[in-house]
């Protein structure tokens with residue numbers, strides 16, 4: 001990690017990345033729970049919450065909507081991505097260049113690496129080009145480090161997750177985004193493995209407020225520097241309430257109980273308004 005590389009997409013050295021590349025990765029099915037989340041403007045509005053340090057989107061969404069939000073939202077350009085319609089070995093198409101992301105005003109790049117896939121070698125070489133171009137532009141580099149494919153039997157096994165975190169360091173990412181390996185000790189080991197590369201926890205499918213905030217708290221206490229989350233925010237009717245809670249746990253280092261109280265009082269405030 002280059003010192004200061006994440007400054008434009010962090011707050012006090014911590015990150016809350018709102019991920020919204022699901023329309024590509026999973027398809028519109030992810031927006032069914034809250035139909036307004038189909039419209040990128042809704043999610044850009046959510047990303048103006050103080051707790052959100054960057055919004056990760058693909059090229060088309062950035063082109064169409066970022067110009068209206070560039071003063072309020074930090075852009076993380078998710079450079080590669082593939083649809084769920086693809087049935088081959090895990091791989092990800094590079095859909096835009098670092099140069100073009102820079103022209104659109106991006107503060108950092110995001111790049112998926114499927115370690116263990118038969119396409120790992122090509123993906124690592126594509127990452128090399130993107131990482132070096134990002135260094136030229138002083139943009140931070142976030143790796144979605146997801147071991148998957150023929151070489152991976154269990155993608156949330158502690159040893160696999162630690163390896164994913166380490167790949168972030170070895171290949172030159174400033175931040176490695178990894179799945180939660182299931183318990184705090186395994187998460188602490190993954191953070192140790194990443195050494196100077198920051199680790200953020202990947203959100204996953206929607207959970208209750210209490211369950212999600214508790215897992216985020218465990219990850220933070222284990223050494224994570226934050227969170228990259230999509231569905232647990234935009235699949236909520238009131239995403240701002242959960243963001244109030246996440247702000248407490250991530251930036252103010254409060255207990256889960258205090259964070260839950262913030263979520264609930266946001267609801268009361270909304271009723272008063």
Ligand SMILES: O=P(O)(O)OC[C@H]1O[C@](O)(COP(=O)(O)O)[C@@H](O)[C@@H]1O
Nearest residue numbers: 019021022025203204205229230231
């Ligand atoms: O694990 P999957 O199903 O491939 O999910 C990929 C999605 O997860 C993310 O990495 C994080 O989003 P979630 O918080 O919704 O899991 C997205 O950027 C990406 O679209």
